[in-house]
Amino acid sequence: MSIQLTVAELATLVGGKVIGDESQIIEGLGKIESASPNEVTFLANPRYAQYLAQSKAGAVLVSPGTPAVGPTLIEVENPYMAFLVLLEHFFSREPWVKGVHPTATLEPEVELSSDVSIGAFCFVGRGTRIGARTVLYPHVVVGPECRIGDDCLIYPNTTIRERVHIGNRVIIQPGVVIGADGFGFVPDTGEYRKIPQVGTVVIEDEVEIGANTTIDRATLGETRIRAGTKLDNLVQVAHNVVIGENSVIAAQTGISGSTRIGRGVRIAGQVGFVGHISIGDGAQVAAQAGVGHNIPDCGVVAGSPARPHGLWRRIEACITRLPELFRRVRALEAQLKQIMTSSEKKS
């Protein structure tokens, strides 16, 4: 955090154009309303534009054309993305594991590419291959015959069972379990008999997996998480599930066996999917939904059982008004009774 850069140097890092004092020294990042003269901040949301004139920041990342009403500006196409670049620049840290720790146990026929780091007490099973620059933090267990790609970060206490394949630039947070047996049993005269789970798991490039998430191996074939997909913590992915590219799944969601999730799908927290259904590309699922049926491409659902989002909103509005509806029906009944009584009297 003792990094010091001039505004001109920052602008070069993010490919931006300075309007104001290029020589100011910047040592960190802040919020637009509170940044100090040696901090850089950004303006992306118009709601915060009111803070620009009074900002004491040493520089503000802004979109082109923002009026120069006070602090030095750095014009960039996407101020938030530029801020992320600087965030990484100021806070980048080396992994805290370097080289192969003497306590790590590598079984025979393990192949390590160049610059692999393996932390204390890691176990790597027979015949497993690990790609270049991948880091296993302490206490990672990798079973035999696995393939792990380049530039992965695998955090402590993660278990990767036998024959699992993991792509490049995959990040696995602590406590994850990949390749446990799927939950497959067949009833047999009052007891359950285990269906052998002889398939495996494939995790493609650039996937990130949250802490204590579990991804089961397939019964036959494979469970697969396609490239670029991000799973949060404590997510359950059952056997033979396939998740498409660039989907995001929030914490504590569960996906039952053989269900297929499309690409670009956005799933909130604590959602449940039954097995053997198909969720279309670009679909969105609200928190705590219970999805029992296919969702078409770009479908948006909510509720348990899940319904299309518009219908769900109408129904929820009705539910809120149910006590009122009961009163209205009682009033109708009373009025009608009165009418019937008076018409009986007349006749």
Next chain:
Amino acid sequence: MSIQLTVAELATLVGGKVIGDESQIIEGLGKIESASPNEVTFLANPRYAQYLAQSKAGAVLVSPGTPAVGPTLIEVENPYMAFLVLLEHFFSREPWVKGVHPTATLEPEVELSSDVSIGAFCFVGRGTRIGARTVLYPHVVVGPECRIGDDCLIYPNTTIRERVHIGNRVIIQPGVVIGADGFGFVPDTGEYRKIPQVGTVVIEDEVEIGANTTIDRATLGETRIRAGTKLDNLVQVAHNVVIGENSVIAAQTGISGSTRIGRGVRIAGQVGFVGHISIGDGAQVAAQAGVGHNIPDCGVVAGSPARPHGLWRRIEACITRLPELFRRVRALEAQLKQIMTSSEKKS
């Protein structure tokens, strides 16, 4: 996977009768619609009978009396069970841990029966006994004074705390925690005071426990999972819960303290049970149900709060039609207003 068997040998393995070419060599298993001549498949679901005549499989496991319309048949009483036997035969793998690894730490007075395997970096506490042929994969922690039976498989990064008892043929997937302190606190002038959790956990024979599932020790006495019950991943079992024989509980379900689940109960995913209730033998609980009351034997419930399944279906059908009901009530109100107005005019 380089196993080769003739159809005659397969038939012997499953106790079946061949109708067709007994000498065909089989090297693997496939699906009826795509199996090749050196693969065996099965026909259990009538929906797939259409594929039988065209199947190129080297042999098809079928029920007695199935017409021999094409490929070689092997008649067996239960084709799917026979397929499972062959699945295990073709894919059976030895555990990838053999013997006691030199890095394993066994405290004094540990007793190991014959042919126990203990993986790298396992820790076994003082006075713990482990039964014959049980396998501890790398990075298993077993506290002191535990009893673990014969023929168990305990996968990596599992924690079994002190004084827990585990039966025979138990399978524990990675990351499981057995015997953590139950969640017991008593309010005391605005703060919470910990109630010591001095009981234990008993896991009976043939239980299987899914990855990252947690089973808490009892406050006093024991938390108990009875024989043959199967728990999926990320399940929470609180202190003093008792689960009966041969029940199945899907992923992310939570059972609060002192609740008793019967035998042969089937519980779907993400179900919640409050504490101190009793779920009858043979009951069934639908996904995401919230169970706040006892369920009688063979009761079937759904919804949150959970209701008997038939009532839940009726209510859900009503909820779907709520916008329609509001329209109908508005129409009634309008009609009635008209009637009242016209009757006022008349009078």
Next chain:
Amino acid sequence: MSIQLTVAELATLVGGKVIGDESQIIEGLGKIESASPNEVTFLANPRYAQYLAQSKAGAVLVSPGTPAVGPTLIEVENPYMAFLVLLEHFFSREPWVKGVHPTATLEPEVELSSDVSIGAFCFVGRGTRIGARTVLYPHVVVGPECRIGDDCLIYPNTTIRERVHIGNRVIIQPGVVIGADGFGFVPDTGEYRKIPQVGTVVIEDEVEIGANTTIDRATLGETRIRAGTKLDNLVQVAHNVVIGENSVIAAQTGISGSTRIGRGVRIAGQVGFVGHISIGDGAQVAAQAGVGHNIPDCGVVAGSPARPHGLWRRIEACITRLPELFRRVRALEAQLKQIMTSSEKKS
């Protein structure tokens, strides 16, 4: 468990007054309806008063003024609290780890205060400090630059990542993950780009964290659990969440990013909170609630979406009667049709 105390000695331990035989030897604790003469029990709930006269217990902890109708009494202000004191006295166990195990790996510049215990295969990163009498059970991973206070118990297979701060008398059950990266990604031309999570986590004094719970590090700044708060198993706490003092959160609850939970809040199991909301002091949230909005101080909510508890009860009562409401509306429609028909005939 071979502890033996006279009733007089027990009374001294709990600051109570004996009415009856002070010399009776007590060796354990029991329930009022089944305790034997060498066991002590307690009477706190009036429902159990019926058992007092017949109780065979060697002594019963009671409130002052309880009639001496049978067994020896020990009068104390709070019988249940006194029972907890005795529970701890009879069952107190030393941690099963003592001293620093020779297999533990301490990186350079680790500082251990007096009487720290570190179990087998623990890893402690560079520059981390651990306070007096704290116990790390086997297989705990603590990253670099952490601060852990005095008198903590950290159970096996827990991961504490870099720069996390933990207070005094904190208890962490097995499998917990503290300081994993928060779930932060920004969409960028169809893919997701990781937002660096450069903040940290602060756990204050007397917090307890249940098995396999996950607490993510902040994007910037800190995720904080304030003093005295207790989290159950499999709870998810996202980045930048703040939880106030002396709150309790039951199993499988999830709290999304930047949400603030007040002090003295009680949250049941499987609750979900969206991000960026504020839950007032003393609020209560029922099991499986889905909280999408702020809750005021002392607010009580239930349901998904969560509603004030009274409204939720009224609505649930209406929902249960929906099939009846549909019948009543059908009856109204039929009656009205009849009226309209007969009035048409008349005119």
